[in-house]
Amino acid sequence: MLRTRTTPRPGASGPKPSHRLRTAVLASAACVCLVAASAPAPTPLGIGDRLFPHLGNPGYDVTAYDLAFTYSGSNGKPLPAVTVIDARTTDWLEQVNLDHAHGTVRSVEIDGQPVEFRSAGEDLVLTPGAPLPPGIPVRITVRHDSDPVSTEEYQSGWVPTQDGLAMANQADAGHRVFPGNDHPSDKAMFTFRITVPEGYTAVANGLPAGQTRRAAGTTWTYRTTHPMATELAQVSIGRSAVPRRSGPGGxxxxDVVPAKDRERLEPWLRRTPDQIAWMQEKVGPYPFETYGVLIAEARTGFELETQTLSLFERELFTRSEYPEWYVESIMVHELAHQWFGDSVSPRTWSDLWLNEGHATWYEALYAEEKADRPVEARMKAAYRASDTWRKAGGPPAEPKGAEPGEKLSIFRPNVYDGSALVLYALRQEIGRPAFERLQRTWVRTHRDGVAGTADFTRLASDIAGRDLDGFFRAWLYGEKTPPMPGHPDWHSAAPAGAS
Structure with a gap:
């Protein structure tokens, strides 16, 4: 998912990118309504994700979000916002928890009726007038501020740019932008309504659904036609150019770029159609209604596969020391995520290896085919480092939790090249034809859905025609890297401090 720079770009210098990544820990600034003495004490809940136990909320399934933001032209001011959530209850609910951690809440309604609300950790806890039974539709309307200002760099889901804002909500910062069920296992349809002053352009995930001009500014509306996880939401506000073109099959x-850089960036933008065609040859039809790259004049330390509109730092395309093959392979990494991670979303954050491993795999395969950078050489280097990566970050399918105050630290080398190494070993084990059939079947079977490691290993065994449980148990959960099929001469260097 997130393409952090755990290894420096060719010729890169300066501090390690992880030092520049924003953290996402901030107490909620939600205002508190007066609550009847009989109401239960608010408690932050979660769905029990091993890496982020308080993300998500039990008892309901979100079907749609309608998000409205009003931008004043200043990154130093909160954006007045209205979040409308359509959901269906799955259990009796005396209270409804929403993930929400930043920005004042002014009012909350359930089905048009005002309700009490209080903050609890990074949850906004709503108390309806009567318990909600299971199996009913519910509409929650929250009027709030969406605040782009953070006390530390890159804490917020909003990323300030030179001319406006963009979003980077992975892994758990979506609820710093809008309240919701902020776990990738609960995907929903999205509508965005962004009001901006004259001279600004707003773009979001999905397709445009109209513009409305008023004295206060222009409201740009966008809608997705496929469900999306909250961590993949994207809104770009800026003095932007939006060049358009056709990809494969029309x-x-x-794309969204700073208007001043439109001509300079065009040579990169026009490569996207061929990259999509290349990915379609590998895994099948592109899964969404549109695609493009959002190039932001901001320093984030990563690129991000926000659905249908991937986020990139401007400097990736403007610094001359980055070879063309490298830049293109990073573009393909985020593109590959549209299939692996966006269309097929992780069931839990421990399934992250499926997303980053596949995106890294196609990044490496593209570099091999287009720039003569052999996959085998890259995998051999990854094998040498693999035991060290496993000791530092855990095995691919059971990664260690984030470091205190650094939630993005789950994006360690073992979920990138270490997980691509698992896929290389699998191809060695079952053969190229079966492996390629597995890739295509995986994205077709789980399109627009949620899937996890058990789903992948079961499908791999079905396609291989034999039980692969032992193979996957060793490669995905072992403390030591197993022998590489077909390469008995490969060795993994002992981790520092190992006896």
């Missing part, structure tokens, strides 16, 4: 493409 797929509508739109």
């Amino acid at each position: 797929l509508p493409l739109r």
Whole structure:
């Protein structure tokens, strides 16, 4: 998912990127309504994710979000916002918990009726007038501020740019932008309504659904036509150019770039159609309604596969020391995520290896085919480092939790090249034809859905025609890297401090 720079770009210098990544720990600034003495004490809940236990909330399933933001032209001011959540209850609910951690809440309604609300950790806890039974539709309307200001760099889901804002909500910062069920296992449809002053352009996930001009500014509306996880939401506000072109099969493409850089960046933008065609040859039809790259003049330390509109730092395309093959392979990494991670979303954050491993795999395969950078050489280097990576970050499918105050530290080398190494070993084990059939079947079977490690290993065994449980148990959960099929001469260097 997130393409952090755990290894420096060719020729890169300066501090390690992880030092520049934003953290996501901030107490909620939600205002508190007066609550009847009989109401239960608010408690932060979660769905029990091993890495982020308080993310998500039990008792309901979100079907749609309608998000409205009003931007004043200043990154130093909160954006007045209205979040409308359509959901269906799955259990009796005396209270409804929403993930929410930043920005004042002014009022909350359930089905048009005002309700009490209080903060609890990074949850906003709503108390309806009567318990909600299971199996009913519920509409929650929250009027709040969405605050782009953070006390530390890159804590917020909003990323300030030179001319406006963008979003980077992975892994758990979506609820710093809008209240919701902020776990990738609960995907929903999205509508965005962004009001901006004259001279600004707003773009979001999905397809445009109209503009409304008023004295206060222009409201740009966008809608997705496929469900999306909250961590993949994207809104770009800036003095932007939006070049458009057609992709394979007439797929509508739109990019978002600083207007001043439109001509300079065009040589990179026009490579996207061929990259999509290349990915389609590997895994099948592109899964969404549109695609494009959002190039932001901001320093984040990562690129991000926000659905249908991947986020990139401007400097990736403007610094001359980055070879063309490298830049293109990073573009393909985020593109590959549209299949692996966006269309097929992780059931839990421990399934992260499925997303980053596959994106890294196609990044490496593209570099091999287009720039003569052999996959085998890259995998051999990864094998040498693999035991060290496993000791530092855990095995691919059971990664260690984030470091205190650094939630993005779950994005360690073992979920990138270490997980791509698992896929290389699998191809060695079952053969190229079966491996390629597995890739195509995986994205077709789980399109627009949620899937996890057990789903992948079961499908791999079915396609291989034999039980692969032992193979996967060793490669995905072992403390030591297993022998590489077909390469008995490969060795993993002992981790520092190992006896």
